[in-house]
Amino acid sequence: MKILSLLLLLPLLAFSQNSKTYNDTIPAKELNNEELQMKEYINSSYVNDSKKLLGVEFGNIVLEDINAELFISENEKKIIFYNFWSKSCAPCLEEIPMLNALKKKYKNKVEFVAITFDDVEIIKKVEFNFRHFIVDKNEIYKLNFNSGFPISFIISNGKILYYKLGGTTSESPFHNASTKQTFFKFCEIIDNEISKLK
Template identity: 35%
Template structure:
């Protein structure tokens, strides 16, 4: 019995050691993609070569995704001349257009991205913000704006867009 458990354990370790987790990480090259935008134009990673990209992944039923959008709009407004602000959403074109009528979001939106986000990017939680340098390397990843608790607040409050400025400026200086 002990021997059988030992071999089962060794097999488990061996299989999992060979399995590469698909989740991307800082320093990785951002995976190639081919997705449609709201105008039905195909956008690829190759099209974005040489640009600093701030990528937000989201879907319209995600409360934290929607909560951070006004702050991401502020970031976009401040750096729009130097950074490409791109979103990938699980939602389709029609759902996204309808959502944007009541929730302004100043990014370029790539729709129907669920297969890419889950199977290629390894997204398990939303929102996720990724800063990609001009060479296509991932330089920063976070799952949404963090919440902070100040002594005077009873509940944690969401950070503002300045949370992203330090890593964004670092990538812009590369």
């Protein structure tokens, strides 16, 4: 299978100082006591990091998926949800059921893209319902993802609406609450953007 180059111009090395911020809240009525207790913990980690990138141009990605179909991100009219993951990353695997549920909810309104450096045989063993692309590990490392995987981006009109890095495993006392909050947050952002695009 031919793997095309990753033409990603994401400025991770120099965050925009003037980028927009997003009111990162979930209605309290949707969270139970345990979730409310860990909300500040979550917000202090990946959520605050995401605000540095909001509104930044994501750049164009040109790739061939594992079925040899070409993907050119700038030709997409839908919202694009990118997830960078690896089979060796436990939090990546733990969040896949939640991501599959997200795709099921928005399958006709959002393009769901998974990017990894794992080989195709590994990908086929994981029940992950996104469109899959394999990129050379060195190309992914050039993006300066210092916090590791998983990493998710929600993109619309070429700009970053949301950026989430990291995750938890089932061994964490925050895992269930964190996963639930992440799902709600993704839905909130996608729903808000869908309403703007109508």
